[in-house]
Amino acid sequence: MLPRFWRKIKYRYDIVGTVCETCGSKYYPPRNFCPICRRKSKMKEVNFGDKGEVVSYTVVHDTPEEYRMMKPYIVALIKLDGGPTITSQVVCDESEIHIGMRVKKAFRKYFEDGEDGIIYYGTKFVPES
Numbered sequence: 001m002l003p004r005f006w007r008k009i010k011y012r013y014d015i016v017g018t019v020c021e022t023c024g025s026k027y028y029p030p031r032n033f034c035p036i037c038r039r040k041s042k043m044k045e046v047n048f049g050d051k052g053e054v055v056s057y058t059v060v061h062d063t064p065e066e067y068r069m070m071k072p073y074i075v076a077l078i079k080l081d082g083g084p085t086i087t088s089q090v091v092c093d094e095s096e097i098h099i100g101m102r103v104k105k106a107f108r109k110y111f112e113d114g115e116d117g118i119i120y121y122g123t124k125f126v127p128e129s
């Protein structure tokens with residue numbers, strides 16, 4: 001049995017969203033349909049790139065059981081250079097994070113799943129320099 005994770009691999013590894021070719025609106029997560037253009041929607045997949053700027057952030061101290069080893073962690077609102085603003089974890093020191101900080105995408109191991117040894121990777125961000 002393949003975990004659902006593998007079927008979504010593309011969306012976890014790349015920041016893929018959609019752009020409406022009719023009006024230019026960008027969507028992340030991807031949409032099949034542009035709410036502005038409705039029937040005139042012409043959706044195309046785009047990769048929004050791997051760099052951006054921290055717009056806002058929260059330091060999360062209360063973490064679910066499986067993430068306990070990396071507690072506390074930082075969740076930031078990141079404005080990608082390619083357009084949209086997304087939410088992602090930023091891996092850096094709590095004293096280092098600030099609004100306007102340049103960050104880039106990195107793959108990080110989430111956790112290993114018991115006996116199956118399945119490793120869950122996800123996109124996170126790290127300081128750019």
Ligand SMILES: [Zn+2]
Pocket residue numbers: 020021022023024025034035036037038041042
């Ligand atoms: Zn549109």
